[in-house]
Amino acid sequence: MKRLQDCWNENLVWERIKPLQPQFELRLGDEVLARMSKAMINTKGEAEAQDGQWTMKSEGMWKTRIMVREAQSGTIVATMPWAVPMGKIPARILELTNGTQYPLFLNIGKGGNLESGFTTPTGRFLVSGRSEGMADKHKGIVRIDSAAQTLPELSLLVCLSWYLNMFAVQDAASRGGAMGGALGAAG
Template sequence: MATRDIRDFMGQPLEWKQPNIFQRVYELRVGDEVLATLAKQGVFKSAYDAWTPEGQWTIRREGFWQKDFAVLDTQGNTIANGHTRMSGKAELWTASGNGYQWKNTNFWGTQWEWRNLEGMSLIAFHKKNVTILPAATDVPDLVLLAILARYLKIIQDDANAAATAAATT
């Protein structure tokens, strides 16, 4: 695991890679250096664990339709809550009071961004590539946003696959 701050790679393309196609483990990499890891807890569980030099978290879906999610620290304290929409958009609120929006930035739904509540773009996500934008320099939740970018695309891709399977049967 890397020990450098994700901000050291501002403006550089970072990539989420899945080292083993048969495991739901994803690594945020710059070259050979792993900056963060996101892993599903088990086959029959919907929770994911994330590890970075800044800490470790669990991301858990909540609610009847599982449109909400919570980010928990290692003691089980909720450090952030989020809500997803059918369109793939999401909102995130941290325990420290920061709010963020996950928005689609193109017609095809292949480019997404985390923005602050003023609409300033912080992180760009395209397919599996992450770019930390200059406005994100002082964002305290930057690593968490990079992890949640991949997490939200995973659950969106899973929902799309389920809808396709249901439509073809």
């Protein structure tokens, strides 16, 4: 696999690899740059890129957090609050174990397509994945800003933004289908 840092200014697309299954490959033409799969029933996701493999999962009942772990060792590499009791939406900020923080944004676009990604703490866009299409035609368009090109965690941010895109849709459905309600003030 090629490093994402080497193709940040390219047309990158998450393409579904199995019909009706949440399994995707991040592609630059015919070249695979990353892989992502998400369980249909629970919240676990798995991602792989040239510079790492991670698992992602929502944990907790009342104070839900997204936990990102290194796949081989199980070591936590990042956490992010997702929901708290009484329907309050927390500030959704990804925090790496080294203290680096990336605020999350979630936006609903034309036709209900969801875009999720990360910014700098000052609000500069870094990476995003925007969903397009439905069912077996579902894909994700990836944007990477030049400011993200040198980030050692670029692959993690790209994979996690696509996982969160899929997770937000599943989370909204489990809360009654109101996408705007599940996204709350996070976008």
